Amino acid sequence: MTTSASPGPDGIHAPSLVQLAADSLRSMILAGEYAPGERLAEERLTERLGISRPPLREAMRLLEGEGFIVTQPRKGSRVATLTDQDVHEILTLRSALERLAFELGVPVRDPALLEAPRRAVAEMEDCARREDRGGLVQAGYRFHLALVGIAAHRRLSESYAAIQRQQLLCMARNLVVREAYYEDLVQHAARHRLLLERVESGDRDAALAELAAHGEQSFASVALPAELYRSSFSGGAPSARGRAGQSNAPT
Amino acid sequence: MTTSASPGPDGIHAPSLVQLAADSLRSMILAGEYAPGERLAEERLTERLGISRPPLREAMRLLEGEGFIVTQPRKGSRVATLTDQDVHEILTLRSALERLAFELGVPVRDPALLEAPRRAVAEMEDCARREDRGGLVQAGYRFHLALVGIAAHRRLSESYAAIQRQQLLCMARNLVVREAYYEDLVQHAARHRLLLERVESGDRDAALAELAAHGEQSFASVALPAELYRSSFSGGAPSARGRAGQSNAPT
DNA sequence: ACTTCGACTACTGTCTACAATAAGCAACAC
DNA sequence: GTGTTGCTTATTGTAGACAGTAGTCGAAGT
Incomplete structure (x- = not known):
């Protein structure tokens, strides 16, 4: 799959942690490591990915836009459940x-x-x-x-x-x-x-x-x-x- | 326009600052307050919207997903330029x-x-x-x-x-x-x-x-x-x- | 025994602060 | 005079910490 790492026209850059985290999360979900409907607690993910919460949250916003996870305002995020x-x-x-x-x-x-x-x-x-x-x-x-x-x-x-x-x-x-x-x-x-x-x-x-x-x-x-x-x-x-x-x- | 404020089935919630900021930004861009290609400095926006940077950044991730702004890894965000x-x-x-x-x-x-x-x-x-x-x-x-x-x-x-x-x-x-x-x-x-x-x-x-x-x-x-x-x-x-x-x- | 009220725990939402990178500018060398 | 190099400043990327809320467990009352 063509990951969405897109540093720009030609300049190479260390991809931001947000992109890295989003790609990792996507891979983990697609690999079935997190079942549909499973709660995605931010704290756990930060220590698993070794990053802080802000970049993780931004990554989750991206995945939310892609339809991979659903977020309820004060109830956290879950892996999308597909009917x-x-x-x-x-x-x-x-x-x-x-x-x-x-x-x-x-x-x-x-x-x-x-x-x-x-x-x-x-x-x-x-x-x-x-x-x-x-x-x-x-x-x-x-x-x-x-x-x-x-x-x-x-x-x-x-x-x-x-x-x-x-x-x-x-x-x-x-x-x-x-x-x-x-x-x-x-x-x-x-x-x-x-x-x-x-x-x-x-x-x-x-x-x-x-x-x-x-x-x-x-x-x-x-x-x-x-x-x-x-x-x-x-x-x-x-x-x-x-x-x-x-x-x-x-x- | 149906704004994307969606607190859920029926429960009413104070919409998160992320949603508020995203809606405000969208409105401002659509109203022409920020011209296409114009730089969107985070600091300025935080003091204009009266919020901190983390929720603003998440809102900008949302708008990036919607195609309203484009972000280059360490060069900031700009209003999308439409050819x-x-x-x-x-x-x-x-x-x-x-x-x-x-x-x-x-x-x-x-x-x-x-x-x-x-x-x-x-x-x-x-x-x-x-x-x-x-x-x-x-x-x-x-x-x-x-x-x-x-x-x-x-x-x-x-x-x-x-x-x-x-x-x-x-x-x-x-x-x-x-x-x-x-x-x-x-x-x-x-x-x-x-x-x-x-x-x-x-x-x-x-x-x-x-x-x-x-x-x-x-x-x-x-x-x-x-x-x-x-x-x-x-x-x-x-x-x-x-x-x-x-x-x-x-x- | 069942219901209801209360406190507790865990998590999310948000803020402030620090580090690192990129652009702009000035001074210097050629 | 022009090009380059180094510094300065502004801005982004990230981290850690605090406050508020939702869910849960337990205890007391009916």
Whole structure:
């Protein structure tokens, strides 16, 4: 995942503790170290991250804006709890943004914009050959982000990256079944290659059609396991009794 | 504009200084008190707002996430400078989100969702009769936000509200010509009423078609004056020599 | 035994203070 | 006269501390 470390045009700087803390927290949440609904006490986090409270609080403001945590005024912060409605929202919005990117950018104006998705899909194929599931997923995310980049639309790309991160959060809640997704890794990469070719051809409608078909698969790999997870959850989870099924705060 | 004061379901709370500061800053920027590109020194703002630096910094993190200000790691924060590309991005994204809302929600499932836009359009007509231009604009924003709300899609509504605020920022940069927009206030309100009726009818395609026509008008009232502003700007503006035409930081 | 009132604990919200970095400016050398 | 170097100042980044509030546990009364 492209972390948001952005020191500027070219000048290199020690990234502020706020950025470091935000990246660390995001990683920890996505890694499942903090369960959805779990309380995030500031004091604990400061001693874990080795920083003071002000930068930590600013980092949490950032993550709040990204939808990873929810904060209630005097009751502290919690890891966002994703309901089925949330998953639905994430998937539909992600899909719509991708479609918009195609509509805006599919007769690709600047050929240089195609470099990034080409590299990503090549990496996907490489991972598929090596049967590297984790790398394949990572490269897949980079591919989609790069594909949205063809619109040359900064706000669109940022919104897409944000919703993509939230989708990762969706998948963090069902880590157990993540490994079982792709029946055929090579075929998975091939679908992405086909999507890229449609884009390269410049035929907007064909690209959109392929994207729609592509989206079906994506839905299956996120929404479906969520169901599996929930049923296995009510069965007998060890701890982490976060109140699943509750809506997030209306921030 | 629906400020982001959200203490929760029903419990009332003294809003934190962070929220107060964020709202104040936003208002000041939108009112044009701080020109695009202008440096936002923390010390000055603390004594103006009467608060300390930590809550102010957190508020600025929020506004950074909303796209109102850009921050460079050790060089401070500035009011976001909007290029023509930025304006284009804002308008296309806003339009696309509105369209998505229609696609998801136009055969309106829950009739209660139509209450808010109905109230807003009634208020628009009232303002139009009284020739209250300011009120008409405000009600117009509420109308569009409420219209997006028919999708019952929290993330979509939030994204829309965010981009709508940025559009307000667009308009803040050409305050001079804002008054000359609507040739006919009653006709302006009537267009919105028509759009609402299309939505109420449940005919998705008709609603989308009307929305597209509606969008044309919206483009004209934001993008065009931006051009006017720029030409009058290079002519001879008094101060505020913010480097217009430069891209924002890639945060 | 159940309910209610009270104090306690832990946490968040905020402030003041210190350290470090960057920009501006002046003096010096070439 | 121009370029460079060093200092000065202002501003940001971070730390530690204090005050206020929410949740909880216990005890007393009904």
